[in-house]
Amino acid sequence: MVTSAQSFKVSALVVTFHSGPALKECINALCVEQAVSEIIVVNNGNSEADVNWLKAFNPPGHCAYKLVDGHGNIGFAAGVNLAAANATGDRFLVINPDAVLRVHSITRLEEARTSGPSPCLVGGKLIYPSGNEQRGARRELLTPWRAIVTFSGLFVLGNSIPAFRNMHRERDPEPENAIPMPVVSGALCYISKEDYEAVQGFDEGYFLHVEDIDFCRRIGEAGGQVIYTPKACALHYGSTSQVSATFVELNKARGLARYFHKNAKTPLGRLSARASFYAFAPLLVSRSFLIRRLMMARQALIDMTRPKTETPPPSRVRTEQDA
Structure with missing residues (x-):
């Protein structure tokens, strides 16, 4: 079990861009999770009120806090890498600014991480405010055909024709324990600093979207494993950033x-x-x-x-x- 006396530090990496009220929920939930040792917030752009709140935020005693800003909107991948460069933890929890972490999730993520070969990336379950599982946390590896099938709606034929299988797997029976998964979501994922650096972090050539799929692919190509655990969970509002x-x-x-x-x-x-x-x-x-x-x-x-x-x-x- 991970306790307050754990032998490693967990840095939560949060990249935010006009994230709205959910940002405060995200950060406060991270403070409740005793296993989080440090919160690094990268401000890619927010309202004056939210920036003032971020600057004035006072975390609890068990958790350090750092705000990185002044660089403009550099995108999600570059933002996560910037947060990692400022982090001091042995583990990185990458979490979206509109995701609210369920307590004790770090314990479950670490348990799953130690079960796989290095480099190992672990993703958790994402749920809607309704409690239903959200798509994105369990996915097939992306191919051009899979993308066409998924985004065109042809996946409706998948039940009778396997070639038309949707890349999203949230409708599959949920596993009871951690299992290998080709792709997990960058909205909630966990990796050691050593493994993160071994695959050179996120590819900053992606500005928004697909960087997590690329990251998962490179984990596998490096001889490691991507793992999904339903025992770690976050409520994910989704699409809260004020962009078109x-x-x-x-x-x-x-x-x-x-x-x-x-x-x-x-x-x-x-x-x-x-x-x-x-x-x-x-x-x-x-x-x-x-x-x-x-x-x-x-x-x-x-x-x-x-x-x-x-x-x-x-x-x-x-x-x-x-x-």
Whole structure:
């Protein structure tokens, strides 16, 4: 068991960009987790009020705290690397600023980490505010075909045709214990400093999205293992940053193109990978638009059918979750 007398230090690495109220929940939850020795917050850009709160934040006695800012929006991958460079811990917990860690999760992450070969990366379970498992924490390794099937909706054929299997595996039966998993989520993952440095951290060529898939792939290529444990968990609000959906989806398309280019084996494959941006960009943007419209229509229908005397609960608009 990990206790307050544990023999290693855990640094929580939080990269934030206009994350809203969830940021405070994230940091306060990390303070409750006694196994977290240090919190490093990289401010890629936030409101004046939130920056003032970050500067004035006073952590509990067991936990050090450092705010790194003044560099502008350098993206998620570069932000995590910057946080790691400022961290003093032996373990790194990478967690999104809109994720609220469940207490004792560090214990479960460390137990899973020690069960795998080095370099070892462990991902935890992500849940919606409703309590249902969120997509992204259990995934197949990405291929061009898998991306097309997943983002086009062709995965609906996956139950009868294995080739159309969705890369997201949250609908599979949940394992009872830690198991190998090709890809886990960068919203909640855990790795030793030694292993992080062995694979040279995140690839800063990714600005937003796909960097975690690339990271998982490089862990495997280095002879290590990626592990998923359902016993470590965080509530993940998702999509709280105040940026346009089009900006997000375009960066996802750029990330996909970079990933496929890096892993292409032939000149034709690399050329096709570069060109794939022009296929994925309109697909992802239109898909995002359609999903948001469907969500708005669903909410409007709920509002219409709710009795007028019923007070609607406070709502947090949830857009599609990241791939």
